[in-house]
Amino acid sequence: MPVGPLTNALAVLMGGFIGAFLGNKIPERLRIALPLTFGAASMGMGIVLIVKVHTLPAVVLALIIGSAIGELIKLEKGIEWCAKKVRGPIEKLFSSKRSADSADSADSADFMEKFVGIVVLFCASGTGIFGALNEGMTGDTSILFSKSFLDFFTAAIFATALGYIVLTVAVPQLVILCGLFFSSGLILPLVNDHLIADFSALGEIIMLVTGLRICGIKSFPVANMLPGLVIVMPIASLWALIF
Numbered sequence: 001m002p003v004g005p006l007t008n009a010l011a012v013l014m015g016g017f018i019g020a021f022l023g024n025k026i027p028e029r030l031r032i033a034l035p036l037t038f039g040a041a042s043m044g045m046g047i048v049l050i051v052k053v054h055t056l057p058a059v060v061l062a063l064i065i066g067s068a069i070g071e072l073i074k075l076e077k078g079i080e081w082c083a084k085k086v087r088g089p090i091e092k093l094f095s096s097k098r099s100a101d102s103a104d105s106a107d108s109a110d111f112m113e114k115f116v117g118i119v120v121l122f123c124a125s126g127t128g129i130f131g132a133l134n135e136g137m138t139g140d141t142s143i144l145f146s147k148s149f150l151d152f153f154t155a156a157i158f159a160t161a162l163g164y165i166v167l168t169v170a171v172p173q174l175v176i177l178c179g180l181f182f183s184s185g186l187i188l189p190l191v192n193d194h195l196i197a198d199f200s201a202l203g204e205i206i207m208l209v210t211g212l213r214i215c216g217i218k219s220f221p222v223a224n225m226l227p228g229l230v231i232v233m234p235i236a237s238l239w240a241l242i243f
Contacts, residue, residue, distance in 0.1 A: 004135045004144030005177035009170040011148035012122060012155045016166035019159030026160050034157040035114070039214035041150075042121060046208030049126055053201035054194040058239040059232060063202055066228025067221070076223035079119055080112050083165065090165050111162060117214045118158050118166065120222045122151060123173045124229065126203030130196070132177040136184025144177070191233060198236040202228050 019026075053059055070076070122128070131143030159166040180187075191199075206228075209220040 002132075002135070002178050002181040004141040004148075005132055005174055005181055007141070008128065008144050008148045008151060008177060009174035011152040012170040012173060013167055015152035015155030016159040016164065016169070019156035020162075020164040020166065022156075023160055023163075031157065031160045035161070036215050038121075038154050038157065039211040042207050042211030042214065044211075045125075045127070046204035046206075046211065049200045049204040050208065052197050054197045055236045055239050056201075058236040059198050059202050059205070061239075062232035062235045063205060063225060063228045065235075066202075066231055067225045069227040070224030071221070073227075074224075075226060076116060076221050079116055079223050083112065083115050083168075086168050087165055090163070090168065093164070113213060113216075113219060114158060115162060115165065116223050117210050118154070118162075119169055119172065120206065120210050120226070121154065121214070122169050123176050124203065124226055125207055126200040128173075128177060129180060129203060129229075130200060132180035133184040133188055136181040137188050194240070195233045195236055199229065199232050202232045 125147070127143060127147050131147060134143055135141055155166050155169070206222055206225050209218075209225070210222045212218045213220050213222055
């Protein structure tokens with residue numbers, strides 16, 4: 001049973017609900033400062049794992065090719081389209097002043113900047129991906145349990161600004177983590193520590209630029225970089241064979 005993925009998704013649901021319910025009851029200074037703190041934490045976590053990269057040229061190549069694929073298929077635009085589609089039903093389900101506030105913010109570029117950022121933050125972090133694979137192979141839930149604490153507070157803080165739509169992020173997160181959990185028996189025997197290090201490094205590059213985006217420093221198209229995660233291991237393997 002995927003205990004870790006279920007716990008992680010539940011943490012996002014609970015944190016998002018509590019944050020959206022409290023809304024403006026949370027002091028404005030916290031609602032402004034804490035997202036910046038989480039952005040800084042995302043950058044710090046990214047830097048720690050990026051330096052463990054084994055085959056840097058392969059990681060850079062995978063990031064470039066993956067970003068090109070993401071731009072061509074307009075992956076980030078797809079996420080924004082889905083967010084706009086689910087916003088209406090969410091507003092009707094949780095009809096309140098807070099929901100109205102979120103609707104106003106949803107029409108702004110700032111809303112999409114933060115929403116896409118947290119989708120990537122929750123669904124594509126190297127910690128979550130490795131944690132799901134590791135639990136599937138060993139039964140060790142400690143990585144995803146630790147991530148759940150961080151995700152709970154992150155979801156709560158962002159929900160104070162974005163509203164109940166933050167709860168919907170738990171759905172793709174659960175699908176991705178459960179998929180990795182159940183496929184871990186097929187994936188992990190085919191990889192080694194070097195490939196995992198390169199995979200994590202690319203994931204954490206995405207986490208680094210997600211932190212920059214959340215902090216409002218630079219709006220990188222982070223969702224369009226995600227295809228790089230699919231191709232980084234094959235490229236790193238091919239690079240090792242050739243060089």
